[in-house]
Amino acid sequence: MATLKHINSKNADYGAAEQYLLFEHDxxxxxxxxxETGRLIPREDYRLSTLNCGGEDFAVACMRANLRYGKNQRREDVKSHHYIISFDPRDGPDNGLTVDRAQALGEQFCKExxxxxxxxxxxxxxxxxxxGNIHVHIVINSLRIEEVPFLPYMDRPADTKAGCKHRCTNAALRYFKSEVMEMCHREGLYQIDLLNGSKNRVTDREYWAQKKGQAALDKQNAPMIAGGITPRQTKFETNKEKLRQTIRAALSAATSFENFSSLLLREGVAVKESRGRLSYLxxxxxxxxxxxxxxxxxxxAAVLAVLEQNAQRGVTVRSIPQPQPYAAKDADGVQRLVDIEQKMAEGKGKGYEHWAKIHNIKQMAKTLNxxxxxxxxxxEQLEAAFDTAYEEMRQTSG
Structure with a gap:
């Protein structure tokens, strides 16, 4: 399942990119x-090549071109673009992908x-x-030094001219992803759909937050494990992952959007809809x-589809007669009021407070009914009726 990642850099030190590729980094x-001597540690294995550098070092060639065209001189200018093609770890043993073959594919992709x-x-x-995933880094100078043909991802004449800069638009990145998919299909490598999103979208920031959190948790649990104590938590979860689990739990139990919103509010999560899109607070x-x-x-769309399926399953289940050994509890019965101040003192958030206020109002209305x-x-009349019923119960029980 090859993936494509893009990073733009405003770092004027082109040598830093080459240093990252050649030496070990934290x-x-x-x-x-x-x-131990304070020297850089070279990476154990890599393949490296340069294109369109005229036999010069990549950093030197880029700086010469920038000076010649008067580009990339400001701090806010994007100096380079970094594309990373990561192949599936199974491509090595299953499909014969080697470092040399991946390097050749990367060079061909860059040339095209x-x-x-x-x-x-x-x-x-x-x-x-x-x-074990073989991956190819492609770092290009944002400045174009030769006039090129009009390629499918380009959308204006300047994209072909020398002295103009590369633009990675959304359309261009989508095109590059489709080309990666086509390359994997042609080479017989594993591939997933890169164009239609994913069920769980993990950003680069969330990925690293999970990695750092897991490392900190492992360090915290190490003394406990050494002492023979089983830690309570061994897997770190980001706040977004916890939110995903909360939403999925609410979806599995809801049959309507109102029910779904209510279940989330009980967990302190408010769901909002704006312009046909959902957001979660x-x-x-x-x-x-x-x-x-x-x-x-x-x-x-996905949430409404699941709710519709749940509603249909609910209708099917209710249509099957089930034996009732005793009278079922009324779903609309009066429930106890929530002590909001106590719950807030326990750490509940604004979302829970909002739900609790609505819950208490509904229960008060049901009580009045x-x-x-x-x-x-x-x-007084209610209390008198209660006392009368209590006396009758005592007389009946003897």
Whole structure:
């Protein structure tokens, strides 16, 4: 399942990109790893090549081109674009993918889609997560030094001219993803659909938050494990992952959108709909998280589809006669009021407070309905009826 990732860089030091590709770096801080003598540690295995650099070093060639055309001189200018093609770990043993073959594919991809750009192509045999996925880094100077043909992802004449800059638009990135899928299909490699999103959309920031949190949790649990104590928590979950689990739990029990919203409010999560899109506000945030950042399973269309399926299953279940040994409890019966102050003191958020207020109002209304249904007109009359019933019960029981 090859994936494509894009990063643009405003770093004017083109040598930093080459240094990252050639030497070991800390996966969290992205700083070079040094040995005992303070020297950089070369990576164990890699393939490296340059394109359109005229025999010069990549960094030197890029700086010469920038000076010649007077581009990339400001701090806010995007100096380079970094594309990463990561192949499935199974492609090695199953499909014969090697580092050399991946390097050749990366060079061909760069020549076809980034012509006229000075480029650095480097292949690593494994990622920082040690999953065995071969991946290719393609770093290009944002400046184009040669005039090129009009390619499918380009949308204006300047995209072909020398002295103009590469633009990675949404349409261009979508085109590159489709080309990666086509390349994998042609080469007989594993591939997933890169164009239609994913059920769980994990951003780069969330990925690293999970990695750092897991590392901190493992460090915290190490003394307990050494002492023979089983830690209560061994897997770190980000706030977004916890939100996904909360939403899925509510979806599994809801049959309507109102019911779904109510179940989420009980957990302190407020769901909002705006312009046909859903967003979720957790107690610890002031800005809601859009469904797009959580995954396709949490957008409006997917949520309504699940609710419709739940409603249909509910109708089917209710249509089957079931033996009732005793009278079922009325679903609309009066429930106890929620002590909001106590719950807030326990750490509940604004979302729970909002739900509790509505819950208490509904229960008070139901209490009044029951009160009037049995003909009571005052609290004294209710108390007298209670005392009478209690005396009758005592006399009956002897």
């Amino acid at each position: 996966e969290f801080t992205m700083k070079p790893v040094l040995d 889609h980034f012509p006229g750009h000075q480029a650095l192509v480097c292949t690593h045999p494994d990622g920082h997560n040690h999953s 957790t107690p610890d945030r002031t800005k809601p998280i859009t469904a797009r950042k959580l995954g396709d399973d949490f957008d409006r 029951v009160y009037q249904q049995y003909g009571f007109t005052s609290p």
